[in-house]
Amino acid sequence: MSVDSSPERFTDGLATRPRRRPDHRWLTLVPLLAVLILLFVVPLCSLLVDSFRSAQGFTLENYREQVSSPVFWRAIRRTLVVAALSTGICVALGYGMAYALTRMPKRVRGVLLVVVLVPYFTSILIRSYAWIAILAPNGLVAQALALLGVETPPDLVFNQTGMLIGTVQILLPLALLPIYSVMSGIDRAPVRAAQSLGASPAVAHWHVYRPATSSAVMAAAALVFISTLGFYVTPALLGGPGDTLIAQSILVQFSNLVDPAGAAAQAALLLLIVLVLFAILFRHLAPSLSVGGTEPTPATTTARPGRRPPRGTAGPTERHEELRTLRARILDTGLDIVGRLRLPILLGSWILGAVLLVTPLVVVAIWSLSDATYLTFPPEEYSTRWFADYFTDEAWIDSTFLSLGLASTAAVVSVVIGGFGAFGLVRGPRRPRLPIAILVAMPLIVPPMIYSLGFFVLVAPHNLVGTRLGLILPYVVLGLPFSVSITAAALRNLDVRLENAARSLGAGSLSVLRHVLLPALRPALVSGFVFSFLAAFDDVVVATFMSGPTAVTLPLRMFQDIKLEVSPRTAVVAVVLLGAGAAAVLLRFVTAWLVRTVRVALSRLGDS
Template identity: 40%
Template sequence: MSLVKSSFKSSERMIIVCLLAPVLILFLFGYIVPLVNLIIKSFMNDSGWTIQQYVELASSKAFIWVAFKTVTLAAVVTVICLLVAYPLAYSISRSPRWLAILLLFLVTLPYLTSILIRSYAWIVLLSPNGVINRALMSWGITSEPIRMVFNATGVYIGMVQVQLPLMVFPLYAAIVKINRGLTRAAQSLGSPPSDAFLRVTLPLSMPGIMSGCTLVFLSCLGFYVTPALLGGVDDYLIAQSISTRVLVLGDFKAAAAQSTLLLAAVVVMFIIWRRRLAEELDEQSREMLSEKRGCDAIGLSLRSSLVERLATSLQVPYIRLHAIFSPVRLVVLALLSIFTVTLLVLPFVVVIPLAFSNASYLTFPPPSYSMRWFNSFFRNSDWIEALGFSLRMAGIASIISICVGLPAAFALVRNRFSGRLSIYLLLISPLIVPHVIMAVALFFTLSGTAMIGSSTAFGVAYATIGIPYTLVVFVAGLKRFDRNLERAAASLGAQYRTILRTVTLPLLLPTLVSAGLFSFIAGFDDVVFGLFLSGPGATPLPMRMWDNIRLEISPQIAVIAVLFLATLLVLGAIRQLVLFMHARPRVGPAELTRPV
């Protein structure tokens, strides 16, 4: 008996190894080895091991100031995103189904759209003769244009707009799970609606607040594109510092040291919040969080909140204040939600008409309309070659991500083994680790080889940043999968391969499409890897866009924005078609076994 159990466990371990081996091998050579090489390089000089680079950074007032500005930017953007996103997330959770779907689509659209396109749109919106300045002057708020771009103001506005979806999604996921009967119970006991929100809804949504703040803060620490395009000379952050030392100064050792310090900061925070980031996979942590939320909801928390203590000491004015605010709360909530949605979609309102402008320069609104910029795009071989390269590489990387991500998700969701949570955190860590660090590490590893400026380098890079998206989507899909369908097929004598082909994969088809879409966009929209890995025969479309925005700022980018949005609509239509076909009634086991 023990021999049988031992043989079964050995077979199970072999299956887990086979499922995880492809993704771990890819991560080993495309992610782990480059990062280790980067860290080693930061401790090396011509004479051997040294900490000289770190000593110089610690004594450099310029680097300390850059690091301080980076952390300050990340913290301020996180707070602003929380304040702006919470009303919208709350409104979505309380909206009718059709309106909630529409609002979630409007939140998702910017997340799926190129950061370069959105940054380009903000240059148009915030320029001295842009829409916002003209509106402020026409309303009499200002008498002359306000400088809002190529400075800190532009960076903060652009960063908040880019990071908002990362805050809205966790908040919505947390708020929608809250039992609305709890707030009604509080109101039935005499608590005004706004007071019930502070006492019940806000504390119970704290997991979403913490998750959203963690994602936004970590993402901001190493963000490169928006600060580089919308900021000025004084808005120099650590990601730009690393890039400048590699691409301009050729100071590789200092760049390695700065990258290692930024990586260490991100890894520390990643470890601290690992339970929150792996909540979808880690049932134990989710149960502990649910129990804590349940205790708080029924008043069993041992510590009273700050709101509770203030309410007790200032009971009368506190209740009067809520009585004044409660009647207008819905109006305030609606106005704040409209403001957030406007902030999310405003770049698209501007950039689409620009694609059809007849002007030879950037101006909004366009003086007249034509297809001249579309004709210019399709006649330019450089743009077409870059577009073809990006489509090819992003498509290949998406296929690789699905092929190695799906087996890994099966291994992680359907098996319990030592190190399971650690492997999951490793595989989703590229979502958190700044791409500038990964790109510099890959550049150092491949420098001096023929892979720099090759399709292979981009394939590995795009697959590495696409796998976390596919893994997260697959894990969520497998957690929701009803395994009774597989058991029913097995009870009818079907082999495992037959079950996988005829039951499991067809039911997971919508998940496969979603995973492929997200991983494709992750590679197609990337700029940072293009800065370090591009070559004469390997120049992705984002690099052409990057050069155009920095050197020319023509309506050509608006054409790409329209094509990008059209592609998204086509892919979205395909996904909806798959969902529709997937929802059609199927002949089940009962019908197959029913006598004729």
């Protein structure tokens, strides 16, 4: 607050303003909080209430029923196993790939990051769908195996294997990126120091480098694990009929078994698991979700020094000490052996990772040109008939424009509300920062299936289902974690003194916003828009509940189409979307280049 008083000192001399101007900046938080509470917290609470409700009033019967159902327990167990496996694989692979990235020359790094980012920005639906073509009994892998002489290839899709492969592919960037961003900031001097002190490269890595990454690794693991817990699209497409995960199970309970109370109870139990996990892992998640305020959360500051009782002083027993020496020796010997293989390991992780990430996109591109009406890969004959089919089918075109409209409207609203909210979060009062930041992160943490169900049940009686508004409202909520956290991060890096300087020079709040904040925050707002847009544009789950016959979003139409028959149609849509995305990026670079050239030309004209 002392910083804030400096402009007043200047204006005091002009003697028109009151001595202490109250700080109204918290007001910018109001829209954000209103949206989050009304459209997010209230639906979840009403879902909780529903789960305790019966015709007679309050009951625990819904829970008793679910908890005693073996089907439910199997879904839970299966979900946890898939989540644990995919977390393990994603983190291990992501760690290797991220580390390899930091050791590459800058230019190679850029190319490889594109390999990670393009799939990351591609719709989950499309990537899952591509795996069907790759893993199906007559798909790419089976054919490759046949060439190698394997007569009966293993079943790779419509079972847990397929589900796992798809999940790993989709969540790998989510694990890799936070680890990479921490790794690229790590000072390598201590690693060199360790080597000069006698540690082989692997031993130095283990003792010196790895501890610096451990928090990022935990964060990545937490993100992947929590995301998998709520996964719906990928398991639904790549899993078998008996392999339902918990998110699917909730939907089945709700729509097939018509048991809203049971579905609510299941959702509440899943929510409990997710929230408990979030609480446990919070101190690791806080930095990567950009949840904390300007000050690091207490957990992270106390995490480092003084955490372990230092050795030596307490006088441990001799035997104890010998044991520890022995253990250290075994560890270091093992590390030495691993260290010899570090190049093959790093190279292998990149080959595996790149193949996993890129193959689906390549397959989709080729498949879109297939002439067949069913799944054959590679296509026997090529044609553009599916492109023609897509562009002439009014329903598909309508869905495309509907989704574009919904996603961009929601993204704009989310960026505006989120932008103001971020300002209030960063520049506003200190104390409520942490709770608000956690609340903002929640739509990303709570599985969409739970949220969509809650929202649907709440608004169903109010004629919102099947309307644009009914879709836009939850999409705004899904976009907020992105728009707020990205803008808040940018604001935190922006010097407050800029705003204060502008104020001291006589700028009012609106002028400060227009001339100082908006220009500085534009990149953040743009990327907030992109992420919010994609969150909405990729969505299947919300649409499953909120779409009516008049408003079928593109992802939902694709999803239903794939479930009905695996045709190249979705591949065509994928290629069109990817092409549009690439064109947008290209256009951005071209306009930037044009603007720069024109500017240079103008300044030359001015000079001469």
